[in-house]
Amino acid sequence: MGKKTPLHKEHLAMHAKMVDFFGWEMPIHYGSQLDEHHLVRRDAGMFDVSHMTVVDMHGARSQEFLRRLLANNVGRLKNPGKAIYTCMLNEHGGVLDDLIVYFVGEGRYRIVLNAATREKCLTWIERQAQGYALIITPRQDLAMIAVQGPKARERVHASLGTEVAQHIEQLTPFNSTFVGDMFIARTGYTGEDGYEIILPSLHAPALWVNLHRHGVAPIGLGARDTLRLEAGMNLYGADMDESTTPLVAGLEWTVAWEPFDRAFIGRAALEAQRQAGVKTKLVGLLLEDKGVLRAHQKVITDSGAEGEITSGTFSPTLGQAIALARVPSDIGLNCKVEIRGKLYNASVVNPPFVRHGKVCYTTPSVDHA
DSSP: OOBOOTTHHHHHHTTOEEEEETTEEEEEESSOHHHHHHHHHHSOEEEEOTTSEEEEEESTTHHHHHHHHBSSOGGGOOSTTBEEEEEEEOTTSOEEEEEEEEEEETTEEEEEEOGGGHHHHHHHHHHHTTTSOOEEEEOTTEEEEEEESTTHHHHHHHHHOHHHHHHHTTOOTTBEEEETTEEEESOOSSSSOEEEEEEEGGGHHHHHHHHHHTTOEEOOHHHHHHHHHHTTOOOBTTTBOTTSOTTTTTOGGGOOOOSTTOOOTTHHHHHHHHHHOOOEEEEEEEEOSSSOOOTTOEEEETTSOEEEEEEEEEETTTTEEEEEEEEETTOOSEEEEEETTEEEEEEEEBSOSEETTEEOOBOOOOOOO
């Protein structure tokens, strides 16, 4: 039996199909992954993401430490509640994890790590923090519920009541606040608006049930994956890992190169890679023929060079197969994908494919440098 989140009984009561997910017993769907996907794009849905790891950090040197630990610069976080998305790298520039870090207040930060990287990252953080006199606390007493969709915010406001709604309705994207024992952030992993709510585990079931009463449908991990892929969001362990750097994973925008004297872990390796020229890049693919794109399928460019799909699925919103793929940097606007020994035509695009319910991919400029 895998580990269970505080919402396990609620999942079973709502007839979820449970699967193993990195040692956690999690809902893959509640009847129809397709319907759940459309609900989030058109209305509102809620996800149990309590398997993720919330880490609180405080100490006089916490900002100094995080400016060294992370590729993005937490020094940019001036106002309490503000958050940034970033990667944590090893000395070779490989991605140990992608994460969100929230500035809680002077000397205080909250970090949310992926479930798959929990032990590795906690060990890494503790090792790197030696000498900084920090208190680092993995919060095993907390649960996390994400509510996403065009109607997510109004449904959350109705569920939590007027007083809480007035407190959070002015939150802008990538900002957060405490309301009583709840930590509410306007962040997510679907390409839709909404909140991620971190609260004591004991209170999570009541919130889940209350949200459901206010019209928020439960959504499983299956739809979460198709939603994030449509939104062009990387999945750790698929689109990037310790063998890839942010420069080849489409995440250079998460690297803060300035100030030049900020010696974050992995910086030297990234600078050397950038100076030498990045040979591969992450792109979006649209399958022009009938079929389904899946991870590890071979991508063949017009010049005969090869790449590989890192994440692929059928897009319910677009009605065709889409993928993220790591390919040679000089790829053109078209390519072929090998599926069961046959070659299928695909177009190369810039993700995201869908954000806020709208198709938004673009055609890249061709770079043969």
